Amino acid sequence: MMKHPKYIIILFIGIFFMACEKDDVCLQPMTPKAVIRFYDFTSQNDIKAVDNLTIIALPIKDTLYKNVNKDSIALDLNVNENQTKFLFLSVNNKDTIVFNYQRNDVFVSKTCGYKTIFKQLNVLVIPDSDNWIKNITNQTEITADTIADVKIYH
Amino acid sequence: MLRYTINILFIFWSLSSFSQKQINDTLIKNDSIHILKPFNVRIGFDLGNFIDGKLNNNPKTAFFIDSNIYKNYFLCLEVGSNNNDFNNSVYHFQTKGNYLKLGVDYNIYDNWPGMDNQISMGFHYGYSNFTGTLVGYKINQPSNTFPPTENIVNKEFKNISGKWFEITSKLQVEVLRHIYLGYSISLKYLLSAKRTNEYEVPFIPGFYKVNSNRNFGFGMQYYISYRFGKD
Numbered sequence: 001m002m003k004h005p006k007y008i009i010i011l012f013i014g015i016f017f018m019a020c021e022k023d024d025v026c027l028q029p030m031t032p033k034a035v036i037r038f039y040d041f042t043s044q045n046d047i048k049a050v051d052n053l054t055i056i057a058l059p060i061k062d063t064l065y066k067n068v069n070k071d072s073i074a075l076d077l078n079v080n081e082n083q084t085k086f087l088f089l090s091v092n093n094k095d096t097i098v099f100n101y102q103r104n105d106v107f108v109s110k111t112c113g114y115k116t117i118f119k120q121l122n123v124l125v126i127p128d129s130d131n132w133i134k135n136i137t138n139q140t141e142i143t144a145d146t147i148a149d150v151k152i153y154h
Numbered sequence: 155m156l157r158y159t160i161n162i163l164f165i166f167w168s169l170s171s172f173s174q175k176q177i178n179d180t181l182i183k184n185d186s187i188h189i190l191k192p193f194n195v196r197i198g199f200d201l202g203n204f205i206d207g208k209l210n211n212n213p214k215t216a217f218f219i220d221s222n223i224y225k226n227y228f229l230c231l232e233v234g235s236n237n238n239d240f241n242n243s244v245y246h247f248q249t250k251g252n253y254l255k256l257g258v259d260y261n262i263y264d265n266w267p268g269m270d271n272q273i274s275m276g277f278h279y280g281y282s283n284f285t286g287t288l289v290g291y292k293i294n295q296p297s298n299t300f301p302p303t304e305n306i307v308n309k310e311f312k313n314i315s316g317k318w319f320e321i322t323s324k325l326q327v328e329v330l331r332h333i334y335l336g337y338s339i340s341l342k343y344l345l346s347a348k349r350t351n352e353y354e355v356p357f358i359p360g361f362y363k364v365n366s367n368r369n370f371g372f373g374m375q376y377y378i379s380y381r382f383g384k385d
Contacts, residue, residue, distance in 0.1 A: 079295060
């Protein structure tokens with residue numbers, strides 16, 4: 001009757017399984033965080049952890065870190081605006097840090113969509129009567145999560 | 155998943171219906187033998203995609219025309235029009251366009267005299283011309299302190315072309331005199347680019363869903379068709 005029924009059934013089953021493969025999981029690196037490392041102001045090559053560090057995102061007042069003892073942190077920047085402010089508290093001393101930047105939306109893929117990279121980055125601390133943060137230096141661009149973008153001396 | 159399970163059942167169901175028919179045909183007397191003459195033209199309509207399009211408010215239309223040009227070889231041309239709306243919350247892309255498929259089907263089914271059924275293996279080339287619209291996107295930020303808002307872009311990319319080859323297994327059964335019901339399953343291989351540095355096409359008219367990681371695609375169509383010409 002049919003000349004090659006077996007081969008056809010095998011082909012059908014093969015096609016059926018090939019159709020099942022998913023491609024909706026995004027595995028590529030997306031919008032990078034701002035990586036911050038804390039250094040000793042008196043001996044500027046040495047990493048120095050901050051005591052009782054609390055970080056609050058402004059103006060939404062989300063507490064991102066609470067009373068931690070860390071020498072390195074990563075923060076999400078606001079991709080809807082060209083500025084993000086954080087409140088850095090160390091042993092009840094509040095300092096406000098301002099990130100100013102230009103946003104650049106980069107297409108990655110259908111599954112991942114777009115990511116933002118940050119250019120012309122400028123990080124500063126708003127001066128007050130008693131800043132625990134003595135100095136800040138930063139890279140001008142944030143394109144990946146890998147390196148320290150911002151160095152805070154205290 | 156249920157849809158594919160039903161499709162598989164349909165394949166086995168169709169095989170069993172042929173074996174039934176064979177018994178009846180053995181009763182046909184020699185003097186009533188007729189063999190289908192070449193150059194009979196059959197026109198078909200893609201029923202499955204049409205209904206699917208109506209239900210999802212996403213118009214899809216396709217017609218095909220085929221003709222038995224030589225022995226068991228059929229020349230087949232299909233034209234169609236598809237719309238698609240892709241939105242996975244970070245990327246919203248719409249596709250709208252037409253396509254054309256041209257190829258040869260070889261009927262491997264041995265018809266008994268008086269029958270004109272088709273189980274064919276075919277090789278087709280597909281070409282599509284379409285417009286893609288990047289409706290909008292939302293920045294992908296793995297953890298977000300400040301939830302990204304959607305950016306509306308509405309940027310059109312005109313005259314994108316899609317090219318592919320496909321191996322098609324098609325089944326058509328004459329259910330009433332001159333009227334056929336059938337379906338085809340295609341394994342497709344995309345030849346054209348699916349990505350630029352501004353967009354990636356999630357769908358190509360006639361090719362259907364485009365997989366980011368590989369060039370293979372899959373298609374299934376249900377047809378109703380009518381054959382012109384004498385038996």
